Amino acid sequence: MEKHTKQCGRFLLAFFLCLFLGGCALPWENSQEMPITMPTDMARAEMETPAAIPVDVYWDATVSMQGYTTLAAGNVYRTLPDLLGDIGDSMGNVQFFRFGAEVMPLGGREYRKFSDASTYTELITAVHNAVDTADPNHLSVIVTDLFESDSDWSNVTKKLKDKYFAHHLSVAVIGIKNSFHGDIFDVGLNAQKYFYNSNDDPARFRPFYLILMGPEKKILEFIDLWKERQTIPNETQYLLLTENLTEGANDFTQLVVSEGIQNLYSNESLGIRDKRIKEFGINDQSAPAVLPVRFDYQPLFGTCPLDMDHLKTAVQAFSLSENGEWEPLDTNDDPKVEVSRSSDAPDSWNVTLTFQPEQTIKPDAMNFIHVSVFPDAKGYRLPDWVRAWNMPNVDVAPDQFDGSKTVNLLHVMESLKSTALAASHPALVNMNIIIDER
Amino acid sequence: MNRSTRTIAQILGILLLTAVLSLFAYYIGSSFGKSIIIGTPIAFNDWQAHYKKLVYATGATGGTISLLWYLLARFGMKVHTSYDVGKRTLWGSLGGLMLIACVALPYAFANADATLKMGASIPLLFVALYAVIGYWIGSLFMTPAAYKYTPLGAEKIRASWGRK
Numbered sequence: 001m002e003k004h005t006k007q008c009g010r011f012l013l014a015f016f017l018c019l020f021l022g023g024c025a026l027p028w029e030n031s032q033e034m035p036i037t038m039p040t041d042m043a044r045a046e047m048e049t050p051a052a053i054p055v056d057v058y059w060d061a062t063v064s065m066q067g068y069t070t071l072a073a074g075n076v077y078r079t080l081p082d083l084l085g086d087i088g089d090s091m092g093n094v095q096f097f098r099f100g101a102e103v104m105p106l107g108g109r110e111y112r113k114f115s116d117a118s119t120y121t122e123l124i125t126a127v128h129n130a131v132d133t134a135d136p137n138h139l140s141v142i143v144t145d146l147f148e149s150d151s152d153w154s155n156v157t158k159k160l161k162d163k164y165f166a167h168h169l170s171v172a173v174i175g176i177k178n179s180f181h182g183d184i185f186d187v188g189l190n191a192q193k194y195f196y197n198s199n200d201d202p203a204r205f206r207p208f209y210l211i212l213m214g215p216e217k218k219i220l221e222f223i224d225l226w227k228e229r230q231t232i233p234n235e236t237q238y239l240l241l242t243e244n245l246t247e248g249a250n251d252f253t254q255l256v257v258s259e260g261i262q263n264l265y266s267n268e269s270l271g272i273r274d275k276r277i278k279e280f281g282i283n284d285q286s287a288p289a290v291l292p293v294r295f296d297y298q299p300l301f302g303t304c305p306l307d308m309d310h311l312k313t314a315v316q317a318f319s320l321s322e323n324g325e326w327e328p329l330d331t332n333d334d335p336k337v338e339v340s341r342s343s344d345a346p347d348s349w350n351v352t353l354t355f356q357p358e359q360t361i362k363p364d365a366m367n368f369i370h371v372s373v374f375p376d377a378k379g380y381r382l383p384d385w386v387r388a389w390n391m392p393n394v395d396v397a398p399d400q401f402d403g404s405k406t407v408n409l410l411h412v413m414e415s416l417k418s419t420a421l422a423a424s425h426p427a428l429v430n431m432n433i434i435i436d437e438r
Numbered sequence: 439m440n441r442s443t444r445t446i447a448q449i450l451g452i453l454l455l456t457a458v459l460s461l462f463a464y465y466i467g468s469s470f471g472k473s474i475i476i477g478t479p480i481a482f483n484d485w486q487a488h489y490k491k492l493v494y495a496t497g498a499t500g501g502t503i504s505l506l507w508y509l510l511a512r513f514g515m516k517v518h519t520s521y522d523v524g525k526r527t528l529w530g531s532l533g534g535l536m537l538i539a540c541v542a543l544p545y546a547f548a549n550a551d552a553t554l555k556m557g558a559s560i561p562l563l564f565v566a567l568y569a570v571i572g573y574w575i576g577s578l579f580m581t582p583a584a585y586k587y588t589p590l591g592a593e594k595i596r597a598s599w600g601r602k
Contacts, residue, residue, distance in 0.1 A: 257479070265472045269483035281482055283472045 055088035067182025073200035165423035196403030240302035310379025500568035
């Protein structure tokens with residue numbers, strides 16, 4: 001009996017030793033979470049924006065704005081101080097400024113006087129000073145008729161480029177047609193003054209503009225609140241200039257990897273928290289890797305319409321150096337990207353990345369591949385309303401002057417659009433891939 | 439080396455062999471897993487974490503069966519007459535059990551766990567490692583002297599290695 005108990009004990013001991021040794025032999029942890037940041041050039045707007053943001057309103061107080069305050073019918077403009085105050089307060093904390101040649105902060109509820117014609121006393125309009133003063137960490141709103149002294153809008157767009165577009169921030173223009181009765185100054189090449197009366201005819205209403213500058217999400221939030229609280233049905237148009245062209249950002253937060261993937265497997269061993277980046281592993285270094293993804297083109301509200309026949313693609317590869325910097329890799333033009341319309345749905349598109357790992361990927365290193373699909377200058381077009389609201393500068397003769405249009409609007413918007421295209425690189429798709437070959 | 443020391447050494451040998459085979463099963467199986475999950479939304483590290491549990495289970499089963507054969511041969515079976523020598527049916531049954539475990543466990547785990555997508559390469563790997571190397575080849579060299587010719591082919595292999 002005692003012998004059997006001993007044997008039984010030995011057996012159990014051996015069994016548990018077996019489990020213990022087997023357990024020890026296998027690695028305990030699979031994931032090694034580490035912070036991954038995109039290469040600086042590839043980084044897009046931050047995924048997270050603060051819940052509340054200070055809102056600064058810069059109001060053009062030049063005399064040419066007086067005419068918006070005078071008629072009672074169809075007058076959004078007179079409700080604007082309270083409307084902007086309410087929206088600003090609901091988004092964070094609102095601060096009003098007036099500007100002509102200089103920018104001056106307004107205290108208390110002084111901003112409500114913008115409903116009164118007597119407030120508009122400035123003679124020079126310097127929108128560029130308002131842009132200079134604006135804090136890029138705030139949402140800034142410029143109320144203006146888009147007149148700039150000396151017609152120096154290229155100076156304004158340069159400042160917008162340096163301060164906003166180059167830092168993944170956005171600019172939007174809301175155009176609102178409003179009743180108008182008053183003088184319009186410095187029109188055309190001879191800087192003439194015209195009297196204009198729209199009466200209460202909406203077709204003759206004269207546009208004024210809100211230029212919004214700040215994080216894309218906050219601009220869209222502002223536009224939503226604006227649309228929600230805008231009770232007077234005046235014609236209103238929108239233009240959003242931002243690095244993202246689609247409703248849901250077409251990075252790996254939205255992209256769907258479709259059938260036909262070859263030699264690449266999904267991996268999350270790095271525990272990358274940035275959902276715009278996806279980690280993959282390569283199964284066979286000598287075989288081609290193919291990554292097909294599908295995306296739905298749903299234009300973001302207010303963005304420039306795209307000509308989908310004028311899309312371009314770009315691929316860049318980087319490897320992580322020992323000092324933690326992403327260094328560009330010479331891929332010998334290996335990675336190829338193809339864009340094609342999907343047969344699944346009318347607005348569905350396929351993007352397929354193909355590369356030879358041996359040519360594109362650096363062995364024993366962390367690799368980053370960035371693929372973008374973007375419109376070229378011809379494919380990134382201004383919305384039709386801009387042309388409809390535009391009056392070319394050279395055509396302004398007394399008998400041709402039309403106060404329901406904005407002199408040089410097309411030129412100003414083209415300038416803004418070109419600046420956004422050059423600095424923000426608006427893209428339809430941004431695929432950010434990490435391949436850890438260490 | 440006296441009998442007790444040899445017994446302990448052989449038990450430890452079986453355990454060590456099982457542990458080493460489990461390591462091979464984990465790493466080789468992981469490399470198979472990379473191709474198994476291509477085209478699925480399953481992340482490799484997730485698959486690998488679930489696969490590790492399968493390796494634990496199969497390793498424990500394989501180790502237990504190998505050890506069971508050794509312990510039965512060493513302590514459970516007695517040779518009283520010359521007819522008592524040779525328990526190939528028992529050895530073969532345990533080997534068959536091992537084969538079934540190597541094939542059934544992967545599919546049973548995969549059936550219960552959607553993340554553990556299975557391919558035929560994994561059961562084949564387990565058969566090669568646990569059944570062929572762990573049980574069969576292991577038993578050729580780590581079977582107590584009384585039954586050393588019981589495992590299939592033991593006589594020929596021991597002879598070719600110059601052992602009796």
